[in-house]
Amino acid sequence: MDLDANAMKKLVAEEAVNRYVKDGMTVGLGTGSTAKFMIERIGQLVAEGYDLTCTATSVQSEELAKSLGVKVVDLDEVGTLDITIDGADEVDPGMQLIKGLGGALLREKIVAAATEKEIIVADQSKLVDKLGMRTPLPVEVLRFGHKHTKFALEQQGCKAELRMKNGEPFVTDGGNYIYDCKFEAIEKPFFLESRLDVIPGVVENGLFLNTAYDVLIAKSDGTVESMSDALIKKRSDVLNVIN
Ligand code: 5RP
Secondary structure, eight states: OOOOHHHHHHHHHHHHHHHHOOTTOEEEEOOSHHHHHHHHHHHHHHHTTOOOEEEESSHHHHHHHHHTTOEEOOGGGSSSEEEEEEOOSEEOTTSOEEOOTTSOHHHHHHHHHTEEEEEEEEEGGGBOSSTTSSSOEEEEEOSTTHHHHHHHHHTTSOEEEEOEETTEEOOOTTSOEEEEEEOSOOSOHHHHHHHHTTSTTEEEESEEOSOOSEEEEEOTTSOEEEHHHHHHHHHHHHHHHHO
């Protein structure tokens, strides 16, 4: 089997729903082309009679879910979400992530913080040795004084580009701009996050650190690997050698 990118996205999104979503749960719906397949599978479960209460990380995901008959409520109408399934742009070996190329990082981070188990779905092309190697780091900023914010972002060692759409700055669901910040590689993501968080004008950054409960990776051979299972196995193999 040699799956293309779209087939891998569908495979991993459906596997995540089948593995983690149970009747009666509250579910966070991610955003992006992989999350779209997840929402479609959730729609099938609802059609089969599952009672799911969902909250969406973007207007786009909310509209898709509602069109499939899925109950979508405001985040503040639910307490803790049992599960959220979302995509990612980069995944490092320790399940640290870059998200936000789809422009929904702010709501995605708020929803992730309200979630017990954040499940990430990605295909093998998203795996990197170090964050920032492949994609820029999206940073959502206030429109007010954004060129000053850009200057402060570049002080952190990146080239920051204002995201554009149809010749105009891209505007997020929160009404903000995004700067895509290209680093060579992010050597110290926790340190970088602490620097970004104190820049006036930065609303949120696309580093999702210690957020994922599990990352499911689709491979072109048609298999799906759980990074969490693999890490647990690695640990127990080490303990077996020590004992
Ligand atoms: C949106 C995101 C997406 O999850 C991320 O961009 C992955 O998208 P895709 O599944 O289309 O590759 O963070 O803000």
